[in-house]
Amino acid sequence: MSLQNIANPFSLTKPSTLKQLPSLKPGQMISAKVLELFPNQKATIQVNGKEIVAQLETALTAKKSYLFQVISAGDVTRIKKITETPQKNDGSIDRLLQQLGIPSTKNSRSLFAQIVAQQIPFSNKAGKELAQLIELIGGNNQNQQILLTMLAKDLPLTEEVFKSLQQILTQSLGSQMSELNDMLEVMLKQKSLVMNEKHFSLLYDKLQVILGNNLLTNEGNTKNYLTMNIQTINALLKKAGLSKEIPISRFLQIIEQSNLQHPLLSADQIQKSLSNSGMLAKLTNHLSSDDLVVLQKWIMTTSHFPIERQALEVLLQHDFQAMQHLSTKDKGLLQQLSQSSFYLLLKEAAKQLMTNQPFIHQEQQQSFGQLVGRLENALENNLPIGSIKSLIASHSIFSVLLKGLSADDAQFIRSWMDQNQPLNNSDQRAIQILTKVMGQQLTQDEMFVAREILQRLDQMNPNDPQSVKNHFITLIKHFIETSGIQDEAQLLKQKGQQIEPLSLKQTLLLLSQHSTDSIGDKMTRLLQTLTGLQLQMVNDHQMYELNLQIPAEKLGLANDIVLQFAGKRKNESDEIDPEYCRILFHLDLNQLGETMIAMSIQKRIVHITVYNDKELAPPLLSMYKPQLEERLEELNYQLTSVVWKKMSDQQIGKLPRQPYIKESTRTEGIDFRI
Structure with a gap:
């Protein structure tokens, strides 16, 4: 995707009430068109398609464009004419640069011509900083677009900010994480990270979770994580109404005895194992009559809830290894059933508590x-x-x-x-x-652990849309909370207190200054990318904008998901107004290929445009449109249209491609639904 779309993520969709006027400040200069003149030196001027009434300091001509300087901004914006709008080739850009005290070079002329054409406000100070920066970094088109983004978003005009935004375009986030993950894995195995080995192990663990690698095969990481957070896990189970009478020591025992290399059993598989092995008869002298009745009812019924929960808790309560007269084989089976019961209940508790869990400070x-x-x-x-x-x-x-x-x-x-x-x-x-x-409300630590548990233990079924949807939502929430792109906002909320546990960004900051050249360089680049994503966020009293790249290996995709969101604040509160927002997805699907989905919501009316070059796309859209319409109606939204357009017909650049493709993630058939 081109940087223009990153800077203005919804350039492919229709204008809406979400569009804001640039925030004008005294001393800034901006190009605008005079639409209509009024008495008392007032005029309607047009800036970026929006009209404002301004108090003029000099006489002007209607229907002409000028470069203005803002004298004051408030209820009435006072402006004065600097010059008529400079044109690219008429020499007026040179005169503008001379007036600003900026050397006229090929780079500066090209950059300021775009600033004027795109009507981006700028101050004299910002103009000089931009001129110095473009001579330092070079004036190619991509660099100019990054500088325009920095100016439009009012970001610091420094080389560090430029490099952070540039890194987003240089290499995808997922490939950077994967390369660093592979390097850490080798170095940890070779014991070559003598200093800060604990923090490097923590960094490796965080990358494993975000990348979606199957941590069930990494017993040490998962067991250590669960053991370290056993108090929080116990609180989660209790808040979900599970395992009220089972001591923490029993949970620790199950975790310690777990063999996570074996696949976890489903509730149905546990039920069948108990039934087929004749295990109940063997447990007659070891369990209470009430516990035996619960297990017997479960085996004989196809209705799992709530008897399923009770049966799993019975299996958790008892230390079968200590029971005499059970064979080693029976003890092994019961141990596996206890382990699977624990993880099933843990996943159920996490899902139950995270479903509709409001965000409350x-x-x-x-x-x-x-x-x-x-x-x-x-x-x-x-x-x-x-x-x-x-x-x-x-x-x-x-x-x-x-x-x-x-x-x-x-x-x-x-x-x-x-x-x-x-x-x-x-x-x-x-x-x-x-x-x-x-x-039932979760603390910040409990919410983090619940989401981490889902990331580590949940298994996705690609043929089950509900499973894919849950994983997609969990993936986004987990990335936002653990990547560090909200660290500064969290520090403000916590009044400067240290954020626990450390985010990925904080861990990188901690380690990047004390590392070897090769791994230090990769950590620095990843840190720049995370900072670049963070810099693109807008979070003020009116608007909320979020631009994300999310590694999507866990969803079976070789390339990152790009998600861009813009919404309005609801009555200047922390809530997003559900009646107005725009969302854009950029995906590289295994069967449909590069796909962009642009969705706009205005007064709860939904319009969706799908950009894709495959002829298979329109029939699929027609097939699923009634179901989408029905689900949106349940949420009090009205779907007005689902439009398909060819990607190749649009002015859309390509995202940087990851240099690797996991063959195991590619399967025949159609892509899953999100």
Whole structure:
């Protein structure tokens, strides 16, 4: 994909209300067209397709373009004419550069002609910094596009920022990670990393998870991770209502005895193993009658829930290795069943808790919990609770928490809020519901561990769209949280406290200064790429923009997924307005090849354009459109159109290709659905 699309990710889609005016500041210069003149030296001027009313300092002619300087910006923008808009070949660019005190060179003339043509605001200081930078790095087209991106996004005009953005185009993120991963693997095996070996092992582990390598074959990493986080894992299981009476020591024992090189069994396979081996008869003298009844019911039924959960917990509770009169073979089978039961329940707990888990800051959780505590204290002391109920109802996370309740509980809380007098212990029930929903909210550490568990243990079925969807969502969330592209934002939220655990970016920063030339260079380049992705993010009180490259080996793709998102803030809050957003995917699918999907949402009306050169694409779109339309309607969105266009007919550049292709990921058939 060309850098123009990275700088303006939605250039292929229709204009919308998401487009913003450039933020004008006093002293800046910008090219604009005068549309209409009004009395009192006012005029409507057009900047990037948007119209603003400006107070003029000099007389102008309508329908002409000028280069203006901003005198003041506020409710009324005051501007003065510098010159008529310079044209590329009429010598006026030279006069502009002379006026700015910038040497006129081939590079500077070409760059400033584009700045004027694209109507990008710039100050005299920024102009001089750009002129120095382009002479340093060279004036080829790609370098100019990077500099224009830096100027348009108001990024620091430094060589370091330029290199970070340049690195995104030089080599894909996935290939950089894969090369560093391979080098670390060799060096760790050879014990050649004497200094900081612990942190290098941590870096290797992080790369393994992000790349989607099967960590079930890496027993040490997975066992160590689970052992180190056993307290958090125990909390997750309890919050999910699982394994309430099983001590942590039993979990540690199962982890230690686990043989992760063997494939984990499904619930059906565990059920069949118990049935076919006649194991229940052998366990008669070892298990309680209640436990035997649970296992017997499970074997005899095809309905797994909730009996499946109970049966798996029974298998977890007992140390079968200590049971006498069981053969070594039986103990081995029961050990494998216990191990699989543990991981099945762990995955279920992580999925259950992560499904519809709202993002709530820890400070918000604490303040809401304090209100619930005040409510409980007031009831115990027969104090009025009307004002506390009002504070709860107006709290920023109240509406979010309601979404996590059952329909009956949510309706009860709404009715309770409207009551002036309590009815039949309704206050006590309200406290129970609010306390329960607060107890289900994950801390930041718990959310991180839950997502890491899903990354490590979940197995994707490429033929199951639900499995692919879950993996895709998990992959994106995990990358955003662990890569480090949000480190600075997290530090602000945590008021400067150290982020734990270390992100990939923090680990690279820690190690890159104390490494050999070859591995240090690869870490520096990867660090620059992550910084480049971070620099492209926009997160202000009005807009949110995110540009990601996500390694997609785990989804069976040889090349990275490029995801670009732009959305509006909802009432200047942390929430994204679900009625307006634009999303663009760039994929290299095994069967359909290079594919770009551009989706725009305006007032909950959805328009999708698919760019692809394969003739197979239109029939597939027609086949799945009714299903997509139905699912969107369930979410209160209306699909208006799904349009196919040939990729080759569009002005779209190609993404950098990874130098490797995993043959094992290529299969015959159509690609999975996301």
